[in-house]
Amino acid sequence: MTTTTLAVLVPLLPFLAAVAGLLLGRTAPGFVRPLAVVPTLAALALAATVAADQGGGTAIDSATELTPTGSIPIELSLHIDGFAALVAVLVGVVATCVQIYSTGYLRDDPRYPSYAALVSLFTSAMFLVVYSGDLIVLLVGWEVMGICSYFLVGHYWETPEARAASIKAFLVTKLGDVPFLIGLFALATDAGSFEITRVLGTVASGGLDHPTLIALLLLAGVAGKSAQFPLHTWLPDAMAGPTPVSALIHAATMVAAGVYFVARLLPVFQASSAAMVVLALMAAITMVGSGLAALAQDDIKRVLAYSTIGQLGYMTGALAVGDRGAAVFHLLSHGAFKALLFLAAGVIIHAAGTNSLAAMSRMSGLRDRVPDAYWTMTVALLALAAIPPFSGFFSKESVLGAAEHTATGHTEHVPGGAGWIVLVSGLLTALLTAAYATRLWLLAFRGRGAEAPDHGRQPLSMTVVLWALAVPSLGFGGLAYRSLPDWFDGHDLTPTLTTSVLGTGVALVGGILTYGAWRHTTALAAGIPLGAVAAHPEADGGLVEEEAIASHEPAYGDVAYAPDPADPGRLLLGPLHRHAAVGFHLDAVYTVLFVRPVQAGASLVRFLDREVVDTYVRGAAALPRLFGAAVRRAQTGNVQTYVSALLAGTVVLAVAVVLVATGA
Amino acid sequence: MHLAYPAVLSALLFSTGLYGVLARRNAILVLMSVELMLNAVNLNLVAFDVWLSKAARETLHSGQALTLFTIAIAAAEIGIGLAIVLAVYRNRGTSDIDKLRDTAEGHESDGPGDATAAEKAEATA
Numbered sequence: 001m002t003t004t005t006l007a008v009l010v011p012l013l014p015f016l017a018a019v020a021g022l023l024l025g026r027t028a029p030g031f032v033r034p035l036a037v038v039p040t041l042a043a044l045a046l047a048a049t050v051a052a053d054q055g056g057g058t059a060i061d062s063a064t065e066l067t068p069t070g071s072i073p074i075e076l077s078l079h080i081d082g083f084a085a086l087v088a089v090l091v092g093v094v095a096t097c098v099q100i101y102s103t104g105y106l107r108d109d110p111r112y113p114s115y116a117a118l119v120s121l122f123t124s125a126m127f128l129v130v131y132s133g134d135l136i137v138l139l140v141g142w143e144v145m146g147i148c149s150y151f152l153v154g155h156y157w158e159t160p161e162a163r164a165a166s167i168k169a170f171l172v173t174k175l176g177d178v179p180f181l182i183g184l185f186a187l188a189t190d191a192g193s194f195e196i197t198r199v200l201g202t203v204a205s206g207g208l209d210h211p212t213l214i215a216l217l218l219l220a221g222v223a224g225k226s227a228q229f230p231l232h233t234w235l236p237d238a239m240a241g242p243t244p245v246s247a248l249i250h251a252a253t254m255v256a257a258g259v260y261f262v263a264r265l266l267p268v269f270q271a272s273s274a275a276m277v278v279l280a281l282m283a284a285i286t287m288v289g290s291g292l293a294a295l296a297q298d299d300i301k302r303v304l305a306y307s308t309i310g311q312l313g314y315m316t317g318a319l320a321v322g323d324r325g326a327a328v329f330h331l332l333s334h335g336a337f338k339a340l341l342f343l344a345a346g347v348i349i350h351a352a353g354t355n356s357l358a359a360m361s362r363m364s365g366l367r368d369r370v371p372d373a374y375w376t377m378t379v380a381l382l383a384l385a386a387i388p389p390f391s392g393f394f395s396k397e398s399v400l401g402a403a404e405h406t407a408t409g410h411t412e413h414v415p416g417g418a419g420w421i422v423l424v425s426g427l428l429t430a431l432l433t434a435a436y437a438t439r440l441w442l443l444a445f446r447g448r449g450a451e452a453p454d455h456g457r458q459p460l461s462m463t464v465v466l467w468a469l470a471v472p473s474l475g476f477g478g479l480a481y482r483s484l485p486d487w488f489d490g491h492d493l494t495p496t497l498t499t500s501v502l503g504t505g506v507a508l509v510g511g512i513l514t515y516g517a518w519r520h521t522t523a524l525a526a527g528i529p530l531g532a533v534a535a536h537p538e539a540d541g542g543l544v545e546e547e548a549i550a551s552h553e554p555a556y557g558d559v560a561y562a563p564d565p566a567d568p569g570r571l572l573l574g575p576l577h578r579h580a581a582v583g584f585h586l587d588a589v590y591t592v593l594f595v596r597p598v599q600a601g602a603s604l605v606r607f608l609d610r611e612v613v614d615t616y617v618r619g620a621a622a623l624p625r626l627f628g629a630a631v632r633r634a635q636t637g638n639v640q641t642y643v644s645a646l647l648a649g650t651v652v653l654a655v656a657v658v659l660v661a662t663g664a
Numbered sequence: 665m666h667l668a669y670p671a672v673l674s675a676l677l678f679s680t681g682l683y684g685v686l687a688r689r690n691a692i693l694v695l696m697s698v699e700l701m702l703n704a705v706n707l708n709l710v711a712f713d714v715w716l717s718k719a720a721r722e723t724l725h726s727g728q729a730l731t732l733f734t735i736a737i738a739a740a741e742i743g744i745g746l747a748i749v750l751a752v753y754r755n756r757g758t759s760d761i762d763k764l765r766d767t768a769e770g771h772e773s774d775g776p777g778d779a780t781a782a783e784k785a786e787a788t789a
Contacts, residue, residue: 637768639761640686640694647682 011127018121025113036116044092051085056487079133082487094252095123104459122148153241165237172234176224183217215275226258239301243346252335263324280320280418284425287313291432296580317422323402325488330395337383340469344377358564362449372463391477397495434510517568670711678704
C-alpha cells in the first residue's frame, strides 16, 4: 500500500468503528470493547507508518475532486508534512490510551457503547483535521469534533452541571466558528482556492487583499476551539464530562486543533502584523489569567483545565512570535503529559471518592492507595512545571527562546513588541504553573488526617496506560529537540541559556513559594474538617466521578471553590483568590453582556406576540362572534317559530317580486 | 264555473292550514293542517289545469298528473309523520310541539356548551 492509502485509512478506521459501534452497541455488546480499541490502535500504527514514510521530508500531497461545486473547487485532499505526521501520531497515542483507559474507567456504564463510538468518531474527526489539505474538509472535521464534544461532555446528563457544560461548550465554540467560516470564505475568495498549498502560495506572492480581516476572523474560531481568552470559559466547565473525555478532548485533540490550524496557515497570520499582536495579547492574557485561576480551583480537574488553557496560551504565544516549530513541539509534549495528568486525576478521583483538593488534603496515605497514579502524576507535574530534564522543559524553553529571539528583533514579519509580550507573560506563567503544580501535588498526595479509603487496586487497563504515557512525558522533549527541526521549519529548538536559567529559576521560585505557603497553612487543615465523598466508592470510576461532581456544589457551595483556609493558594493569591476561583467573573460579565440581553429580547418578543399580535387576532374574531351570538338566540327549538320566520320571509320576497314586476 | 271560486276556496283552505301549522299545539293537528295546505295546492293545480286546457288545442293535463303525485306523496308523508308522532308520544308521553325543543341552542346542552364557552374565555384572556 502506498503512503497515501495508509493515510486515507487513518481517519477512516475510527470512523468505521464509530458507525459499527453505534449500530452494534445494543445487539452485540461483546464487540463493543474490541471495536473501540482495535481500530484506534490500528489507526495509531498506520499514522506511525505514515510518519515514518514521510520522515520530515517533502510534504505528501494528494487530491481528488468528487464533484464540481461551483466557483471554488472543494477537493478531498491530503497534505501531510512533518507537522501533520507528528500531530497525527500524538492524536493516535492519546486516543488509544483513552480508549483502553475507558474500558476500565466506564466498565459498568450502561452508555459505554455510544460513548466509545463517539470517542472513535471524535478521533476520526481530529485525524481528518490533521491530514486534510482542503480547508472545507478540515472544517468538516472541525465541526464534527464540536458536536462530539457536546455529546461527550454531556455524558453524565443526569447531573445539571454536565447538561449546562455541554450546551455551554457547544455554544461558545460555535460563537467562534461563525466568524471562522466567514474567514475561510474570505480567504478562499482572495486566494481562489480552498487548497492549503495554493493558499500558502498566494500568501507568499502577496496576493492576499485583506490579510488583517481574514486573520482576525480566523482567530475567533481558533480562540473558541483552543479555549483562548475571551472564549475560554467553556473549558473549565467541560470538566463535568468523564475524565477520559477530558484527557482526549481538552488536552490533546480538540483544543490542539486551533493551534494546529494556525500553525498550518501561519503565513496568512504573518501577513498582518496587527493579527500577530492580537494573537500575542490573547496568549498573554490567557496564560497569566489561567495561571492565577488554576491556583484557586478546588476541583482537581478544573486545576488541570485551567492549566490546559495556560499551556495552549504558550502555544499561541509561540505562534505569535512566528515559530510554529516551537508551538507544535509544545503541543506534542503537552499532549502527552496533560493526557497523563487527566487520566491520573481520574484514578485519584476514583480512589479518593472526591474531586475536591480540600477533601484530599484531609486524607493521609492517598499516594499509597494509588502508587501508579502517584508516580506518573509526579512525572507529569514536573513536566508541566518545566523542570529539566522532563519533556515540558524543552518545549517550553523553545517557546520562550523563540519569544526572546523575536523580542531582540531577530525575527522577520513579527513585531518585536509581540516578542516582549509573550516573553514576559511566559516567564510569569512559568512561575504560576510551577506554583499550581506544586499546590496540586502537595494537596493531593501530602494530605494529613483520616486514612484514605481502600477500594482495592485500580484496574490494570487504567494503570498500564499511565505508565505508557509517563515515558514520553519523561523523555520525549530531551530526545526529540535535536531531530524535530528536520520535521518542522528547521528553526533550532535547543534551549538557550538565558531563557533556560530564567524559566527554570522562576519555576523553582514558584514551587518553593507554594511549599512555604503550604507548610504555613497545612497546620490549619486539621482544625477545619471538610469533605464529602461519593456514595458508591466501590463502583467504577465513571460513577464515582459523576457523584463527586454532583456533590461538590451542595457540599462547598460552588463547583469551583471550597472555603478551605488551609489552601496554600489562598495565602499566595491573597485578595485575588476570591476572584480567581470564579475565573475573574468572566462568566458574570458574559451573563450581563449576552445572556441577560438575549433573555430580555426573548421576553420582549413574547410580549409582542402575546399582547400585540394576538390582540389583532382576537379583535378580528369579535364581530363574527357577536353575529354568532345573535343568530344563536333565534334557535329556540320551536318548529312553529321557524315556520313563522319562513312565512315572513316568503311574504317579504313575494311583495318584493310584485313590486319589482309592477315597476313600483 | 269561473276560476275565482276554486281559487278563493283553495286560498281559504291554505290559510286555514297555515294557521293550523303555526298555531296548533298538538302534533297530529299540525300534520292535519299540513294536509289541508297540500289539498289547497291540489285544488289549485286541478282548477288551473282545466282553465288552461280550455285555451289549448292539445294538452297533457300535467296539472292533474302532478296532483296524483302530490296525493301519493302526501299519503306516504302522513304515514311517516304519524309514525314519528306515535314514537315521540310513546317516548315522552306527550305530542305537544311546544315541549319538543331538543334542538334549541343552549337548552339541554347547557353543560358542555358552557364549558366550551368558559374555555374560549380563558384562551382569549
